[in-house]
Amino acid sequence: MDIGFIGLGHMGGPMAKNLVKAGHSVKVFDLVDSAVTALVEAGATLSTSAQDAAIGADVLISMLPASQHVESLYLGEQGLFNTVDSSTLIIDCSTIAPETARSVASVAAGKGLTMIDAPVSGGTAGAANGTLTFIVGGSEEAVNRATPVLENMGKNIFRAGDSGAGQVAKICNNMLLAVLMSGTAEAIQLGVANGLDPRVLSDIMQKSSGRNWALELYNPYPGVMESVPSSNDYQGGFGVDLMAKDLGLAMESALQSRSSTPMGALARSLYAMHSSKGAGKLDFSSIQKLFSEL
Ligand code: NAD
Numbered sequence: 001m002d003i004g005f006i007g008l009g010h011m012g013g014p015m016a017k018n019l020v021k022a023g024h025s026v027k028v029f030d031l032v033d034s035a036v037t038a039l040v041e042a043g044a045t046l047s048t049s050a051q052d053a054a055i056g057a058d059v060l061i062s063m064l065p066a067s068q069h070v071e072s073l074y075l076g077e078q079g080l081f082n083t084v085d086s087s088t089l090i091i092d093c094s095t096i097a098p099e100t101a102r103s104v105a106s107v108a109a110g111k112g113l114t115m116i117d118a119p120v121s122g123g124t125a126g127a128a129n130g131t132l133t134f135i136v137g138g139s140e141e142a143v144n145r146a147t148p149v150l151e152n153m154g155k156n157i158f159r160a161g162d163s164g165a166g167q168v169a170k171i172c173n174n175m176l177l178a179v180l181m182s183g184t185a186e187a188i189q190l191g192v193a194n195g196l197d198p199r200v201l202s203d204i205m206q207k208s209s210g211r212n213w214a215l216e217l218y219n220p221y222p223g224v225m226e227s228v229p230s231s232n233d234y235q236g237g238f239g240v241d242l243m244a245k246d247l248g249l250a251m252e253s254a255l256q257s258r259s260s261t262p263m264g265a266l267a268r269s270l271y272a273m274h275s276s277k278g279a280g281k282l283d284f285s286s287i288q289k290l291f292s293e294l
Pocket of ligand 1: 007063093238
């Protein structure tokens with residue numbers, strides 16, 4: 001297939017590489033030249049603009065930071081909705097507000113275009129290994145069309161419902177992730193402050209009822225686990241500011257639906273405080289630093 005891919009950051013870069021590996025012809029674009037160069041070295045084709053990447057694509061994929069980036073890419077006079085062919089399937093994998101996903105998809109539909117929201121879970125390791133979970137919102141027909149392409153980048157593809165539903169499910173998941181990462185960091189620090197080795201404590205909790213994803217795959221305490229951001233000065237991974245954004249989206253959705261989210265609200269405050277101390281670009285497991293002197 002001819003695939004256009006826009007946004008080659010921590011996630012988009014390795015995702016686009018997996019499409020190249022699967023044999024697709026991939027045209028790539030990012031505002032950061034070095035990100036594009038890395039993909040061209042991996043076998044992708046250079047695009048000089050987002051429009052260039054989109055023209056003639058069977059599938060157009062975007063992986064951008066937040067709602068405003070997605071709106072400015074697709075909407076308006078210069079927006080890609082005025083560039084892409086009606087046969088192009090548009091897949092936005094960014095995590096954005098559900099109402100933005102709905103409104104952008106509805107503008108697309110008004111122009112005779114098909115767009116789905118397909119945010120991902122699984123982190124940078126999942127992106128590199130092609131084991132992401134895609135949480136998709138859109139018509140069944142569009143999701144079925146997207147599935148073979150998504151399978152080149154992920155292992156699980158869920159249709160959550162119509163447009164925006166993928167974003168709602170993703171926001172619920174990330175609110176839970178922030179809560180459990182904060183709780184895990186707090187518990188490890190309690191043990192360390194009371195004389196325990198963080199490795200021993202982590203092994204114990206992993207085989208006990210406190211077991212969770214952070215303990216199993218993404219321990220926040222430096223040196224407990226190899227090849228995770230906490231053992232690399234919290235570089236790479238999923239940024240604190242991106243997690244703070246997702247928690248903000250969760251709070252907006254809670255307000256609109258009159259849902260009570262006290263744990264999510266606390267996690268949002270912790271991540272906002274952490275970011276305000278200059279940790280915005282560190283991986284989100286660095287919330288450990290709020291509890292520990294590392
Ligand atoms: P990132 O900041 O590393 O990458 C975003 C990329 O988009 C950057 O390279 C930036 O230059 C590019 N970009 C921004 N505007 C652009 C434009 N108009 N045209 C072309 N390129 C543009 O972010 P990331 O970590 O890759 O995350 C991307 C999305 O995936 C976010 O919505 C995030 O919440 C979500 N997400 C991230 C992770 C993770 O572990 N990092 C996991 C799941 C979901």
